[in-house]
Amino acid sequence: MSDIAFLGGGNMASAIMNGINRGIKSGDLPQLIVDVFDKNKDKLEIWASLGASGLLNVQENLSNTKLWILAVKPQNMRELCESIAKYIREDTLILSVAAGLSTEVISSWLSGHKKIVRCMPNTPTSLGMGATGIFAPKSVSEQEYSMIKSILRTTGLTIELQDESLMDSVGALSGSGPAYIFYFIEALVEGGVELGLDRNTSEELAIKTVVGAGLLASNSDTPVSKLRENVTSKGGTTRAALDVFEKHNFKEIVKEAMKAARNRSEQLSKENN
């Protein structure tokens, strides 16, 4: 019998499991028994090293597990939910990490079960550096919500939302955000190579610059715009570069991309309903 069952054992599930292990190690969480169900045998092999049991098929004893973490792609969620609904008990607590899918939609696939919390994590969760939005409907008790929050806090920053529809916006910012930053790093690396640096040097400089700037923004009380100004000497090199960003409406491009992510999240709910 396990305390937590991950249904889907891919990227996000293993990132959250790293947080859980960190929490157990630091004493913030009690020792927990974790099962992971994934239909791919190869994916299950990594789970033993994370201290969890990997299982190919959902079994009846899933009913004895208090917390189920649903971590399959939105496109696979309906089929998964309908296959596990028969094991659900009145006090089973569900945590969904899926983009787009509302608690109402997931409830309809779980025979009307109401104890469903949603979260929108991101992959830096695996380092305890995640940024996660959480939403719980009124049907989830304070005690149940606290239990889930204590688990998610081991993965980094958690922000509680009162309005479920804002989960789509959180997804468009911090959920997808690491991919935007990696894309920007790729551009910096390619730019460095075009300016004559070798690829390794370019990559090292690009990654350390993003990490350093992120830490500076995070550890300083100075507004980000002022930190930017501190780099930008009048008539200097940074100004020349920022003028190009502004000429091409960089901020507008970022905002349009985020709206596309938010709209796609809204669409996922309709498409998979």
Ligand SMILES: NC(=O)C1=CN([C@@H]2O[C@H](COP(=O)(O)OP(=O)(O)OC[C@H]3O[C@@H](n4cnc5c(N)ncnc54)[C@H](OP(=O)(O)O)[C@@H]3O)[C@@H](O)[C@H]2O)C=CC1
């Ligand atoms: N990746 C990210 O950065 C983020 C992801 N999310 C959300 O997390 C969820 C999972 O994403 P991610 O971890 O990236 O996906 P992955 O594809 O890495 O993991 C999902 C795993 O579940 C397996 N699976 C699918 N259907 C079933 C089933 N019925 N029973 C058991 N296992 C099944 C998949 O197998 P197969 O590949 O064969 O289908 C796969 O191994 C998504 O809903 C996504 O929206 C949220 C925030 C960030």
Ligand SMILES: O=C(O)[C@@H]1CCC=N1
């Ligand atoms: O791309 C996606 O749909 C998922 C949700 C947020 C990050 N990855």
